[in-house]
Amino acid sequence: xxxxLYLMRHAQAESFGPHGDKDRRLSTRxxxxxREVGERLAGARIERALVSDAERTRETFAELRLPDVxxxxxxxxFRAELYDAGTRTMLARIAETPDEVRTxxxxxxxxxxxxxxxxxxxxxxxAGAAPAHGSFPTAAIGAFxxxxxxxxxxxxxxxDYAGSGPDEAPEPHCPVRPSTD
Numbered sequence: 477x478x479x480x481l482y483l484m485r486h487a488q489a490e491s492f493g494p495h496g497d498k499d500r501r502l503s504t505r506x507x508x509x510x511r512e513v514g515e516r517l518a519g520a521r522i523e524r525a526l527v528s529d530a531e532r533t534r535e536t537f538a539e540l541r542l543p544d545v546x547x548x549x550x551x552x553x554f555r556a557e558l559y560d561a562g563t564r565t566m567l568a569r570i571a572e573t574p575d576e577v578r579t580x581x582x583x584x585x586x587x588x589x590x591x592x593x594x595x596x597x598x599x600x601x602x603a604g605a606a607p608a609h610g611s612f613p614t615a616a617i618g619a620f621x622x623x624x625x626x627x628x629x630x631x632x633x634x635x636d637y638a639g640s641g642p643d644e645a646p647e648p649h650c651p652v653r654p655s656t657d
Contacts, residue, residue, distance in 0.1 A: 479622040482581045485589045487615040489532040502535045509615035510539030525581040528558035563592045571630035593618040599634035600653040619655035
């Protein structure tokens, strides 16, 4: 079964939060950004979402207004460890997703979301990675097709799929690739 993974950076937030960075709320522009992304994702049939528990990611998720899938609301988990997670932690949380889930949204922060998008892109196409994910502004979203069960992403290493020269043995097939639709 082919799966779809969406990696999204939160929408634009205010510069300061009442109790620090984690409490920053969305700006007016950020609310609009999130609604626009939500309109684009309306037909994506997102079944599950892993969302940082920071205020701006919670608000971004709410503003997406994702529709139910076959009458079932999106199952959302607000996770504290996604606030300042690195790519390894992010992959570990993705790997916990039940196999029957076809479409997953991960909503978090820079630098982790852009870094993970870049890792997936580089693993699939070394030469094309820089233009695809060199910039990842607020409310940016990347879509990836995943050919393996979610659990297999726990050990994903982009360097397993990236050769450095023409004399190397053929690289293994990368199970994650940027979506073309």
